[in-house]
Amino acid sequence: METLPSHGEDIDGGASPSVSMLSEVAARRRITIVGGSIPERSSGRLFNTCCVIGPDGQIKAKHRKLHLFEIDIPGDITLRESDTLTAGQEPTIVDTDVGRIGIGICHDIRFPELAMLYRSRGAHLICYPSAFNMSTGQLLWDLMQKSRAVDNQLFVVTCSPARDPNAESDYMIWGHSSLIGPFGEVIATAGHEEATVIGEIDRSMIQTIRENLPLEMQRREDLYQLVDVRRESAGHKACAA
Numbered sequence: 747m748e749t750l751p752s753h754g755e756d757i758d759g760g761a762s763p764s765v766s767m768l769s770e771v772a773a774r775r776r777i778t779i780v781g782g783s784i785p786e787r788s789s790g791r792l793f794n795t796c797c798v799i800g801p802d803g804q805i806k807a808k809h810r811k812l813h814l815f816e817i818d819i820p821g822d823i824t825l826r827e828s829d830t831l832t833a834g835q836e837p838t839i840v841d842t843d844v845g846r847i848g849i850g851i852c853h854d855i856r857f858p859e860l861a862m863l864y865r866s867r868g869a870h871l872i873c874y875p876s877a878f879n880m881s882t883g884q885l886l887w888d889l890m891q892k893s894r895a896v897d898n899q900l901f902v903v904t905c906s907p908a909r910d911p912n913a914e915s916d917y918m919i920w921g922h923s924s925l926i927g928p929f930g931e932v933i934a935t936a937g938h939e940e941a942t943v944i945g946e947i948d949r950s951m952i953q954t955i956r957e958n959l960p961l962e963m964q965r966r967e968d969l970y971q972l973v974d975v976r977r978e979s980a981g982h983k984a985c986a987a
Contacts, residue, residue, distance in 0.1 A: 754787030757795060757808065762786075765797050765805065773803030778842045782875040782905060783811065783851050791832040796851055796875050798840050806842065809849035810834025813857055822881055825917070827853075836976070837863055845870035845949055852876040855890045855904075858897060862972050865898040870949050874904045883920020892930035899955050901947050902926040908940040928955050 755762035768781040779799045786795035794811035812834050814827040837860060838849040848864030848871070855861075855874045864872055872894060878887050887904075895902040905923045921938030925945035934945030956962065 754785040754792045756788070757784075757786045757797065757805075765799070768797065768799045769803040769805075772799040772801060776801045778806075778844060780847065780849065780873045780875065780905075785831075786810070792830060793834060794827070794831055794851055795834075796838075796849055798838075798842070798847070798849065801843060807838050807840035807849065809838035809851060810836070811851035811854060812837070812860065813853045815853040817879075817882070819881060823879060823917075839864055839867050839869055848872040850874045852878070855894060856886075858894065859972060861894040861898050863974060865900060866972065866974065869898075869900060870952060871901040871903060871947065872898075874902070876904050876906050877917075878906065878920040880918045880920055883922070887920055887922055888924075891924055891926045895926045895928055896930045899928045899959070899961065900952055901928060909938040928952060 755764055757765055762784070764784045765781070768779050771777075772779045778801060781797045781799060783794050783796040786793045796809045796811075797805050798807040798809075800806045810833070811831070814831055814833050816826045816828065818824045840847055840849070846867075846869050848861070848867070848869040850860060850872060851874065855876065861872055874891075876887075891902050891904055903925045906921050907919045909919045909921045911918075919938070922936060923941075923943055924935040925933040925943070925947070927933050927947075928951060933947070934943045936943045
């Protein structure tokens with residue numbers, strides 16, 4: 747049997763120091779926190795997991811990364827997350843005091859179908875805690891954020907670790923946490939260094955933009971469709987009952 751890394755945290759069991767810290771801050775400040783991602787240990791497996799903490803300090807939602815990252819660029823970087831992690835099985839959308847938020851983690855941003863699913867479920871904003879490397883970050887970081895925002899006419903926010911040039915790890919972080927608007931405009935962004943970024947969003951913009959440019963009405967569902975597999979399956983079970 748494979749021996750899993752010991753640094754995974756037992757989130758459900760309430761023994762997670764990371765989640766306990768986030769819960770304390772959220773309750774003290776009376777705010778909602780989308781808490782990045784941590785290795786979660788559950789039933790002998792490791793997941794890359796993001797917890798959304800409400801103003802009462804309780805976990806409102808938990809997203810396990812759906813798409814595991816694999817890359818092999820000779821002479822640059824090789825990484826296979828599936829060697830260590832298990833993929834999640836559920837998209838995550840949560841109602842908060844700042845709107846309905848869809849959650850993805852890092853490589854999840856590369857898959858437009860997930861963002862489309864969140865839009866269909868009424869998301870105002872999609873949050874992607876991420877740690878893009880120097881290669882994919884330079885090429886794709888800005889492009890992916892703007893694409894998900896523009897395609898779905900909503901806000902996208904990304905949060906990334908700062909870059910540590912003195913880190914012993916071969917995996918160097920791109921950084922550049924950002925808030926992107928529905929037209930792909932950069933509302934706020936950081937560099938690669940440690941920083942606090944503050945940006946305001948106006949949810950009414952979403953309705954205005956969708957009324958002015960009604961993409962949803964213009965979709966050719968006679969030719970292509972997005973299928974919400976989980977909801978369709980639940981509907982079949984309800985009919986059968």
